[in-house]
Amino acid sequence: MAETQKTEPLVAPDVLERVLAKGRSTGAEFAEVYIEDKRSTSAGLDDGKVEQVTSGRDRGAGIRVVAGETTGFAHTSDLSERGLLAAAEAAAMAAKQGGGGVNKVQLGSMLRHSVNNIKISPDGVEKSRKVELLKRADAAARAVNSAIVQVSAGYGDSLRRILIANSNGVLSADDQVRTLLRVSVVATGDGGMQTGYDSLGHTIGFEMFDENDVEELAIRAAKQAVTKLSARPAPSGSMPVVIKRGSGGVLFHEACGHGLEADLVGKSASVYRGKMGELVASPLVTLIDDGTMTAEWGAIGIDDEGHPSQRNTLIKDGVLTDYMWDYLRARKEGRAQSGNGRRQSYQHLPMVRMTNTFVLNGKEDPDDIVRDTKHGVYIAKLGGGQVDTASGDFVFGMTEAYLIENGEITEPLREGNLIGNGPEVLKDIDLLGNDFAMGNPGMCGKDGQGVPVGDGQPTLRVKSLTIGGTAA
Amino acid sequence: MSSGVSELQALADSVVGLAKSGEQIEAYVSRGGETSVRVYEGEVEHFVSAQSEGIGIRIIKDGRTGFAYAGTLEADAVAEVLAEARDNIQFGTLDEWAGLAEPDGVAQIPQKFWDEDLANYPTDQKISITKELEKLTLAADARVRAEQSNYEDGWGETAVSTTTGIRESGRGNSCYVSVATLADDGDEAQTGFGFSVGDSPKEFDLNKAAREAADRATRLLGATKPASKKVTIVLDPYVTSQFISILSSALNGESLAKGRSLFADRLNQQVADARFTLVDDPTNKLAYTATDIDGEGLAARRNVLIENGVLKKFVHSSYSARRMNTQSTGNAVRGGFAGSPGVGCLAMQVRPGNKTQAELIAAIDDGVLIQDVSGMHSGVNTISGDFSTGASGIVIKNGTLGAPIREFTIASTLQKMLLNIVDLGNDIDWLPMRSVGLSLVISDIMMSGS
Numbered sequence: 001m002a003e004t005q006k007t008e009p010l011v012a013p014d015v016l017e018r019v020l021a022k023g024r025s026t027g028a029e030f031a032e033v034y035i036e037d038k039r040s041t042s043a044g045l046d047d048g049k050v051e052q053v054t055s056g057r058d059r060g061a062g063i064r065v066v067a068g069e070t071t072g073f074a075h076t077s078d079l080s081e082r083g084l085l086a087a088a089e090a091a092a093m094a095a096k097q098g099g100g101g102v103n104k105v106q107l108g109s110m111l112r113h114s115v116n117n118i119k120i121s122p123d124g125v126e127k128s129r130k131v132e133l134l135k136r137a138d139a140a141a142r143a144v145n146s147a148i149v150q151v152s153a154g155y156g157d158s159l160r161r162i163l164i165a166n167s168n169g170v171l172s173a174d175d176q177v178r179t180l181l182r183v184s185v186v187a188t189g190d191g192g193m194q195t196g197y198d199s200l201g202h203t204i205g206f207e208m209f210d211e212n213d214v215e216e217l218a219i220r221a222a223k224q225a226v227t228k229l230s231a232r233p234a235p236s237g238s239m240p241v242v243i244k245r246g247s248g249g250v251l252f253h254e255a256c257g258h259g260l261e262a263d264l265v266g267k268s269a270s271v272y273r274g275k276m277g278e279l280v281a282s283p284l285v286t287l288i289d290d291g292t293m294t295a296e297w298g299a300i301g302i303d304d305e306g307h308p309s310q311r312n313t314l315i316k317d318g319v320l321t322d323y324m325w326d327y328l329r330a331r332k333e334g335r336a337q338s339g340n341g342r343r344q345s346y347q348h349l350p351m352v353r354m355t356n357t358f359v360l361n362g363k364e365d366p367d368d369i370v371r372d373t374k375h376g377v378y379i380a381k382l383g384g385g386q387v388d389t390a391s392g393d394f395v396f397g398m399t400e401a402y403l404i405e406n407g408e409i410t411e412p413l414r415e416g417n418l419i420g421n422g423p424e425v426l427k428d429i430d431l432l433g434n435d436f437a438m439g440n441p442g443m444c445g446k447d448g449q450g451v452p453v454g455d456g457q458p459t460l461r462v463k464s465l466t467i468g469g470t471a472a
Numbered sequence: 473m474s475s476g477v478s479e480l481q482a483l484a485d486s487v488v489g490l491a492k493s494g495e496q497i498e499a500y501v502s503r504g505g506e507t508s509v510r511v512y513e514g515e516v517e518h519f520v521s522a523q524s525e526g527i528g529i530r531i532i533k534d535g536r537t538g539f540a541y542a543g544t545l546e547a548d549a550v551a552e553v554l555a556e557a558r559d560n561i562q563f564g565t566l567d568e569w570a571g572l573a574e575p576d577g578v579a580q581i582p583q584k585f586w587d588e589d590l591a592n593y594p595t596d597q598k599i600s601i602t603k604e605l606e607k608l609t610l611a612a613d614a615r616v617r618a619e620q621s622n623y624e625d626g627w628g629e630t631a632v633s634t635t636t637g638i639r640e641s642g643r644g645n646s647c648y649v650s651v652a653t654l655a656d657d658g659d660e661a662q663t664g665f666g667f668s669v670g671d672s673p674k675e676f677d678l679n680k681a682a683r684e685a686a687d688r689a690t691r692l693l694g695a696t697k698p699a700s701k702k703v704t705i706v707l708d709p710y711v712t713s714q715f716i717s718i719l720s721s722a723l724n725g726e727s728l729a730k731g732r733s734l735f736a737d738r739l740n741q742q743v744a745d746a747r748f749t750l751v752d753d754p755t756n757k758l759a760y761t762a763t764d765i766d767g768e769g770l771a772a773r774r775n776v777l778i779e780n781g782v783l784k785k786f787v788h789s790s791y792s793a794r795r796m797n798t799q800s801t802g803n804a805v806r807g808g809f810a811g812s813p814g815v816g817c818l819a820m821q822v823r824p825g826n827k828t829q830a831e832l833i834a835a836i837d838d839g840v841l842i843q844d845v846s847g848m849h850s851g852v853n854t855i856s857g858d859f860s861t862g863a864s865g866i867v868i869k870n871g872t873l874g875a876p877i878r879e880f881t882i883a884s885t886l887q888k889m890l891l892n893i894v895d896l897g898n899d900i901d902w903l904p905m906r907s908v909g910l911s912l913v914i915s916d917i918m919m920s921g922s
Contacts, residue, residue, distance in 0.1 A: 047730045049565035055540040055556035056810060057549065060524075071518040077525060077544040094519040131563045150731050186732055186855060193734065195855050234860075236883065236920035237700040267512070269619050269654055271661065349518060384850040386862070390654050390661040391692075393879050395862035397850030416860035417851030419881050419920075468851060468860040468881025470918040472700075 009163055009173065010035045011061075013107050015081045016165040019063070020105040022088040024167055026096045028067035031088070031105070032166040034304065035061045035079065036346040039123060040158040045134035047150065053127055062346040063087045066328070067096040075347045108169040113301035113308045118177045120206040122157035129206075130155050133214050137183050140215035144222035147229060149193075150186035153218070157206070164306035172306035178297070178452060179208045180441060183221040189229035196225030197399060198381075201441025201452070203299040224381065224400050231412040234401065234469025240376035241418065241465040242369055242404060246437030247381050249455020251462075252287060253357055253444070254385040254394040255422040256280070260314050260322075261340075261352040262329040264389050271392035271423055272320060280320045281426035284362050287315035289324055291339050291355035297441035298356040298454035305341035305350050312338050315426075326352045344449040354444060358456035362432025366459035369431045371407040377467055378402045378409045384442075392422035395468075417468040425462055433459035476503065477629045481641045483545065484633035487529060487554060491635045495558075496532040496572045498638070498768075501525075501545065502809050504628035507595075511602040511621040519599070526809035529557040532571060536564035541810045573768035573790035573800060574636045580764045580771040581755040585644030589672035590625060593647075597673070598623050601649065605678050609651050609666070612686035615693070619652040619663075623673075638769035648904060649676055655689035662695075664688025669760065669904045691843070692864055695876035698921040704839040704894065705882060705917050706832055706868065709901040709909030711842050712822075715889075716907035719750070720817040721854040722886065723777050725788035725803075727815075729795045734857045734887060735783055743783045744890035749823035750778040752787060752803070759819035760904045767806035767813040775801045777817075781890075789815045820907035825896035829911040832895055839868040840919060842882065857885040863919075880921035884914075892916050 016033055023031025040056040060077040061084055072095025076087040122130075137153040160176045182199035198221040202208050243251065259270040272280060281287070291300045291309025300309045305327045313321050325333075326341030329352060342353035370378060383397030401413040438456035480501040487499035503525040510517045527550055528541040538560030542549040564570075606621035625647035633639050650667040666685030668676040707715060727733040735743060744750075754763045754772040763772045768790055776784050787803035788796065792815050804813040833841065842865040851860035864878040884892070897911030 043563065045565075049567050050563060051565070051567070052537045052539050052812060053560035053563040054812075055553075055560060057540075057542040057544075057552070059542075059544060059549075068515075069512075070516045073518060073520040073522070075522045075524070078546075090521050094521050127560070127563050188731075192857065193732075193855050195853060228856075234883075236881070236918050238922050267619050267654075268617070268661070269663070347522060347524060349520065384847075386846045386850065388663055388846070390663045391878070393846075393862070393864075395847035395850065395881070397847060397860075415851065415853050415856065415858045416883055417847045417862055417881055419847075419862045419879055421879055466697075466879070466881065466920055466922070468862070468883050468920045470860075470883045470885075472702075472918075 009110065010037055010161060011079060011163060013171060015084065017105050017107055019084045019088045020165060020167045022085050023063055023065045023092050024105065026092040028065045028092060028095050030066040030167055032064040032164065033061060033084065034346055035163040036160065038158055038160040040156065041122065041127065041130065042154065042156040043131050043134060044154050045138055046152040048138060050131050050134060053131065058345060060346040061087060062348065063091040064349065065091040065095040070095050071349065073349050105167045106169060107165055107171040109171065111172045113172065113174055118205040121159065121177060122179055122206050123159055125206045133181060133209060136214050137218040140218040141183060141185050141222040144219055145187065145226045147187040147189055147226055148185055148222050149188045152184045154182045156180045162304065166306065170306045172302045174301035176203065176300060177205050178203050179205060181214065181217065183218045185221045185225045187225035187229055191229065194225050194228035196221040196223065199440050201297045202295050203297060204295050227412045228414065231414045233471040234413040234416045235467050235471045236469045238464045238466045240373050240461060240463055242373055242376060242378045242459065242461045244378070244380045245366065245433060245435045245459045246439045246456055247379060249358055249439045249457050250382050250385045250396050250442065252359055252457065253354065253455050254387040254396055255420065255425050256287065257354050257357050258387050259389045259392065259422060260324055262323040262325045263352045265323050266329055266332070270389045275320050278320055279318050280423060281315050281318045282429040283318035284429055284432040285315055285318050285426060286313065286360045288313055288360065289340070289354055289357045293356045296356045296438055296454040297452050298354065300355060303339045303341045304343040305337070307337045307339050307341060309339040309355060324352050324354065326350055342451045344451055348449050351447065353446065353451050354453050356454035358438065359458065361434050361436045361458050364431050364433050366433040366435045369433055369459055369461050370404060370409060372431065373404045373461060374406060376404040377413065378404050387422065393419065394422055395419045413469065419466045419468060425465065428463040429460055430463045431461040435459055477631060477641045477643050480629055480631035481633065484631045487550065488633045488635055490554060494533050496635050498530040498572050498632065498634040500528045500632045500809055502628060502630040504626060506624065506626040507598060509598050509602045509623040511606050514603060516599055527553055528809040528811065529553050530812050531557045531561055533561050535566040535568055535570050536561045537570050538564060539812050569791060569794040571790065571794065572634045572636045573638055573770050573804065575638060576770060576800065578771040578773060578802065583757050583762060583764050585642065587645055587671040589674060590645050590647055591627065593673055601673060601676065601678065605649050605651050605682060608678055608682035609653060609685050612682050613690055615655045615657060615690055616686045617654045617656065619654055621651045623649050632769045640765050640769040642764065647673060649678065649681060651681060651685045653685040653689040655693055657693040660693060662689050662692040667904065692876050692878055695864065695878040697879045698877040698919060700920045703917055703919045704836050704913060704915045706829065706836065706839060706841045707912045707914065708841065708843045709899060709911060710903060711845050712912040713903050713905045713907045713909035714845065714848055716820050716822060717905065718848065718852055718854055720820065723786055723817060724815045725786040725792035725796060728786050729792050732855050734855060738783050741783055742781050744778055744781040745893040746781040747825065747896060748778060748781050748890065748893050751776050751821045752817040752819060753821055754818035756819060756821065758902050759821065759908065760902060761819045761906050763818060766802045766818065767804035770800055770802045772818060773802045787815060787817055789813055817906065822896065822908060822910060824898045824900050824910050826898050827895065829897050829899055832897055832911055832913050833868055833873065834871040836868045837870055840877065841866045841868055841873060857887045859884050859886050859889060880919055883918045883920060884916065888916065889914050
């Protein structure tokens with residue numbers, strides 16, 4: 001099924017050439033056409049009922065024209081040659097008033113970098129099978145404990161076909177299939193309500209459910225909620241924090257990931273500006289951003305500027321080795337792109353974004369890391385986070401956490417945020433496990449745009465982090 | 473009605489006209505455009521000019537719901553959306569309360585959402601005020617840099633029609649400017665922002681936006697991490713607005729119906745300090761999110777939610793109202809054509825107190841003025857009520873402001889915070905958010921630092 005969809009480009013190359021030429025008609029040096037055709041299906045179950053199945057179709061083109069330091073951008077949902085030419089003219093006018101000149105654009109041959117081989121394209125799967133997953137998740141979660149009072153589950157899949165052509169001759173296409181399942185659970189007890197959440201998301205098709213167990217996911221979410229019913233208030237103040245494998249990649253996403261995006265560095269809005277070649281983290285830390293990581297949530301065949309995704313080493317043994325780049329920022333520095341130019345949809349301009357960001361394995365046995373910690377907090381699941389890249393201060397939520405007392409994981413803790421400063425926290429990582437795992441699928445927001453990202457890390461310890469609890 | 477709007481209404485009507493026997497159909501059609509200008513170091517960094525449109529169709533038959541949308545109004549796509557929505561019905565579970573809103577006789581309070589000056593505002597002036605804002609910001613303080621100066625405007629037309637007799641349409645436009653700043657002091661950098669909104673660019677206060685952006689970035693220079701302790705906090709109006717907004721989900725009638733509201737079983741009980749009165753009033757034209765209709769096409773209306781600390785009302789859509797055997801409060805919310813309606817507060821307002829922020833601060837011996845919070849999405853659980861956010865601000869000692877502090881958290885529970893409200897300011901600020909802002913004093917907050 002996936003194969004047949006690949007045969008015909010969304011817009012013919014000769015039309016793209018004329019549209020790009022129109023984009024450069026006011027004298028701009030660069031024009032780009034981004035075509036997107038996305039079909040999605042989602043289904044939601046809540047309160048024991050499948051509330052609604054939704055089918056969505058988003059289709060259109062974004063046209064970017066760059067003249068000097070100025071980018072003009074226009075988008076349209078009209079993919080006819082007339083519609084594309086009108087948008088190209090608007091973008092060209094936006095980039096530069098006046099100027100003028102005739103520019104011919106010749107595209108190279110089409111490069112396809114499909115992110116992976118989809119075994120079962122979701123659009124070929126009966127909707128009833130998708131809905132069935134939700135019912136199974138609901139039943140499994142409710143069966144865990146009579147304290148479970150509410151379950152909500154969501155299924156989503158999308159087939160996003162993109163085609164990118166630019167005046168440098170680039171012509172690339174990718175079909176990106178993503179599949180997601182999430183479960184939220186509410187449990188109630190004497191101390192009020194508590195929540196549990198888990199999710200599963202990959203850049204693959206419906207075969208995701210052959211390789212992963214829906215019931216297991218639902219049971220994990222339910223147990224999390226039930227465990228928290230007996231949770232005590234989280235401590236306040238600074239102490240050692242052990243973060244379980246595959247649950248804390250968001251720490252690196254916030255502590256340094258955003259700060260290594262070249263657009264922020266270029267405006268000196270990052271605490272990591274001017275630090276290339278310097279020790280910015282514990283020598284234990286090697287940080288990678290890898291868009292080629294097949295099947296992971298942040299995987300892409302090409303980025304949203306048509307550049308093939310790649311594996312980039314950002315921090316090597318604690319030393320800053322590179323930032324992440326898109327076309328404009330790389331052009332300005334006279335260097336190569338790194339496959340990190342991404343956008344939410346054809347209605348958005350691309351900018352520097354992460355893909356799958358993770359820390360490589362260390363040497364420690366994860367059990368030893370806990371045993372070595374006399375008093376601290378063990379985090380089994382992190383929530384979202386937020387960073388101020390200029391100061392480096394960042395927060396991230398803990399949705400499942402426990403006390404560590406005398407080297408043992410003991411009582412569950414209520415939710416809260418942790419706060420730290422990126423460069424300080426990176427240097428404070430003093431133990432790194434040998435049990436690497438990727439974490440839950442994430443949506444990263446920047447400048448109003450959301451893109452799917454993955455993260456991962458082995459179990460690790462930060463010598464000192466501030467826990468935002470209420471207990472003295 | 474403009475010709476664009478009547479065209480959309482005609483399209484919505486035509487879809488509804490295709491209802492088969494036993495089907496309820498709702499068609500929601502919208503079209504809009506935006507201009508976005510960003511200036512950096514005196515040059516236009518980007519200029520975005522774009523239009524979009526789309527349709528969402530909801531069909532209910534025999535208690536089952538199907539929905540589909542497309543980001544285009546081309547005829548073939550509309551036909552496909554209708555067919556998909558119809559196909560999706562069979563997968564829904566029978567829900568005896570499923571149904572569309574019906575006209576309830578509540579009259580709309582007319583408001584003005586379209587500004588002709590804005591619609592005719594020339595492009596070159598959009599660019600020049602964005603440059604002007606950057607210039608004013610840089611002039612405000614020598615330590616300040618501008619990361620980006622922005623002008624944004626947008627317009628939209630919507631129409632909704634249903635087989636149950638709802639037939640509403642309208643159009644509106646809006647604009648704002650904003651600037652993001654950086655302040656440097658040696659190795660340290662701090663960030664700030666400022667903004668100004670208005671019906672048209674004529675109402676912008678560029679000087680105020682520039683000054684606030686410079687102040688926010690510089691006031692934290694040299695800030696240190698405080699020691700952990702219990703404190704009384706004063707939330708700046710901008711922070712209070714975020715705090716009030718998160719109460720929306722606890723006051724949501726659908727959350728209540730599904731057992732997710734921390735206010736369940738608390739109707740007519742004391743849930744907040746007696747000084748606290750909370751109203752949702754989208755008919756107040758001062759509110760940034762003011763509207764005349766809700767997401768289902770019913771008239772927007774004023775609802776008193778918490779009065780003198782007593783919980784008086786939950787907000788409802790027609791669906792949650794049917795489930796709870798009550799009437800819709802006109803609080804259906806929808807995020808455009810791609811979604812079906814949910815429930816939420818529309819324009820939250822708090823009854824102000826009678827003191828200025830300075831007077832509130834003067835009454836506090838040991839506290840913190842909270843000027844910014846982070847991680848509202850990751851550290852606040854509106855179901856359990858656990859509240860924990862990152863924060864920065866200024867120490868209050870014996871009634872006066874002292875040194876700046878940062879990299880700490882403030883924590884409590886939403887339930888306790890409402891009961892621990894000590895005082896409210898008279899400094900109402902109609903921020904471009906879902907809730908109004910004012911200074912709010914809350915006691916017994918755990919501040920966590922070193």
